[in-house]
Amino acid sequence: MTRPCPGPRAATSKPSWTPPPGSTDCHMHIFGPYHRYPLSPGxxxxxxxxxxxxxxxxxxxxGLSRTVVVQPSIYGTDNAVTLDAVEAMGLDRARAVVVVDxxxxxxxxxxxxxRGACGVRFNAVSGNGTPLEQLEALGxxxxxxxxHLQLYAHSAEMVALESVLARLPCPLVVDHMGGVQSTEGGVENPGFKALLRLLExxxxxxxCGYRSSTGAPYADVAGMARAMIAAAPERCVWGTDWPHPSLLRDEDVPDDGVLLDCLGEWAPAxxxxxxxxxxxxxxxxxxxPPAR
Structure with a gap:
């Protein structure tokens, strides 16, 4: 039996600053309706x-207008919910990252x-997706x-996979700050250093930093975020990770307005x-180009 997890927050606060036109949430998921999109048994x-x-x-x-729908692990390689969500929102404002094998x-x-698919995700944290052994062939x-190939892995896996990832023939997108936790040393963690080398x-x-943090207001990941932006300002993107799946407690579910305020602190210009x-x-x- 799988464990339950909280849903999204009932209310979201407005951020303290206004994002520019065409701003994109580059990481979110849609769940359900379950009578139409049944969950994977794995x-x-x-x-x-x-x-x-x-x-x-x-x-x-x-205050964002564009979206990247990322296939969640609860659906395995059945991408119907993700592709249908892009269709519903329209290709002018949505894209999909799918899971295949x-x-x-x-x-x-x-x-x-x-239908908007432009990348494939490997999820080595939640599982129920593509085995890491298939990275190079799928690349x-x-x-x-x-x-592009999108990877969500633990920090130790970033170290072990660095040489493989560096020689991929397709663009690589690394999820959730390389899976590095602030409690694991943050910017000094070997996995984070591997991430910076890959960015360079x-x-x-x-x-998407809240999963690397001990909790709101997420100040403990600011150093990592700023280091990533400094290493590759032209190749960093941001996402909410709405509805923030697989957390354990309701109080752990982030306020997306607070998350955007964090980005404002990491990137003040x-x-x-x-x-x-x-x-x-x-x-x-x-x-x-965004509508103005």
């Missing part, structure tokens, strides 16, 4: 439903591209398509915010 947790409408209410509150040929991957397929060699990274929220996501995910 999942590690069971969340409450988290609908597109609930998400868009949150997104409007924090070696059974998916190029034709199957190409068929998802018109070759993604290079053919012009897609051309990798991308998501500034307007040019930095424009790059992280608008320009970098547009290049990585293929968005057009």
């Amino acid at each position: 999942r590690g947790y069971t969340p409450p439903e988290a609908s597109i409408g609930m998400y868009l209410d949150m997104l409007s509150t924090i 070696e059974s998916f040929g190029l034709a199957a991957l190409k068929a998802m591209a018109p 070759e397929k993604l290079a053919t398509l012009g897609w 060699r051309g990798a991308w990274a998501k500034l 307007e040019a930095q915010r424009q790059a992280i929220l608008v320009d970098n996501p547009a290049r990585l995910y293929g968005f057009g």
Whole structure:
């Protein structure tokens, strides 16, 4: 039996600053409705439903307009919920990162591209997805398509996989600050140093920091975030990770307005915010110029 987890917060605070037009939430998930999208029996947790409408209410509150829907581990390699969410929100404002395995040929991957898919995720933390042993083989397929490979791993795995990740023929996007915890040494952690080396060699990274923190207001991850931005200001993006799945307690679920305020502290200059929220996501995910 899988363990339950909390759902998203009922209310979101407004951030203290206004994001630029075309700002993108580069990491979120949709759960349900479960009668239409049944959960995978191999999942590690069971969340409450988290609908597109609930998400868009949150997104409007924090002032963002674009979205990257990331396939969650609770659905395995059945990407219907993720691709349907992109269709519902529209390709002018949404893209998808899917989960596949070696059974998916190029034709199957190409068929998802018109529906907004532009990357594949490996989740070595939650499981129920693609085995890490398939990284290199899948990387070759993604290079053919012009897609990226997104990795969520523990910090020790970042060290073990560094040489493999460095030679991938497709773009690499690293989730959740490389899985490094502030309690594990933060910027001095070997996994974080491996992440910085990968960034310096051309990798991308998501500034989703609350999972690396001991809790709100998340000041303990500021040093890591600033180091990542300094290493690759043109290849850092940001995401909420809404609805913040697999946490243990209701009080652990972040307020997305507070999370955006953290980004404002990590990147205080307007040019930095424009790059992280608008320009970098547009290049990585293929968005057009924002409406003004």
